Amino acid sequence: MGWKKSSLGYSKFMRNELLTLSRKSAEKKVSIINESGVCFEKCEKGGVFTFLHFGNFFLSGAAICQILKAKYTAVASKENMEFMNEDEIIFWNSVYKKANKCYSKNLFFTSEYPKKMIHWILQGNFLGVAMDVAEHGKKNRRIPLRFLGQKIFLQNSAARLARLTGRPIYPMTNLYCPIRKKYKLFLGKPVQELNDNKTTQILLNDIEKRVKGKEYQFFHDIHETFTTNE
Numbered sequence: 001m002g003w004k005k006s007s008l009g010y011s012k013f014m015r016n017e018l019l020t021l022s023r024k025s026a027e028k029k030v031s032i033i034n035e036s037g038v039c040f041e042k043c044e045k046g047g048v049f050t051f052l053h054f055g056n057f058f059l060s061g062a063a064i065c066q067i068l069k070a071k072y073t074a075v076a077s078k079e080n081m082e083f084m085n086e087d088e089i090i091f092w093n094s095v096y097k098k099a100n101k102c103y104s105k106n107l108f109f110t111s112e113y114p115k116k117m118i119h120w121i122l123q124g125n126f127l128g129v130a131m132d133v134a135e136h137g138k139k140n141r142r143i144p145l146r147f148l149g150q151k152i153f154l155q156n157s158a159a160r161l162a163r164l165t166g167r168p169i170y171p172m173t174n175l176y177c178p179i180r181k182k183y184k185l186f187l188g189k190p191v192q193e194l195n196d197n198k199t200t201q202i203l204l205n206d207i208e209k210r211v212k213g214k215e216y217q218f219f220h221d222i223h224e225t226f227t228t229n230e
Contacts, residue, residue, distance in 0.1 A: 074128030
C-alpha cells in the first residue's frame, strides 16, 4: 500500500489504526530501534520522550510499556475539543481510553498542574511530550527552530521538564512501513543540556532525519500550522 503526500488515504488509515491501539498490537507491529543503548526496564532514573504528531505516536507508548517494560504515560490535550464536531470528540475520547488501558498510568492533560508530571518523572517513570501542540485560545510560548529547511515555532516544554527533573530526554519517532505493514520506533540518544532551546533543536534534528521524505505521515502540515510564535 502506498500514499501520495497530498492524499487523505494515509490519514484515514491511521485513524483506523488508532482505534486498534493495544499492547498486543504494539508487540505484533512495532520493532524498536533503541539508539540510546539504555535498558529502560532497569532504568530507575526515568526521563522524557519527545515526539511530533507523526505516524502512530500513541502506539509508541504502548510499545514502550509492552516491549521495553518501562513505566510510561503521556501528556494529551482536550483544549481544542470545543472546536470539534461530535464525531471527532467521540473519536479522540475513544483513543484516550485505549491509551489509558495500554499505559502504566492514565494520561496527563495539559490543563493539569505540571507538578504532577514532574513527580511522575522523579519517581523513575517516563513521560511522553509532543513538541507540536497548538491549543486554540491558549497562549503557548514557542521558540524559533529549523525543521526540514524552514523556520517553525514549537514549544520547549518537553526539554524544560527534563531539565527541571534532571532526567534525560529522548527523541522518539514511530515510522510506518506500508510494504511490511509494520512500524519502526526510533529512540534516539539521550540529550542533557542546560539550555532548553538548544536541547529542543538537537531533538528536532534527530526527528528530522527520520521523517524526511515521509511527510505524508504527519497529522497536520507542520510548516503551515507552526509558522508563528503564538
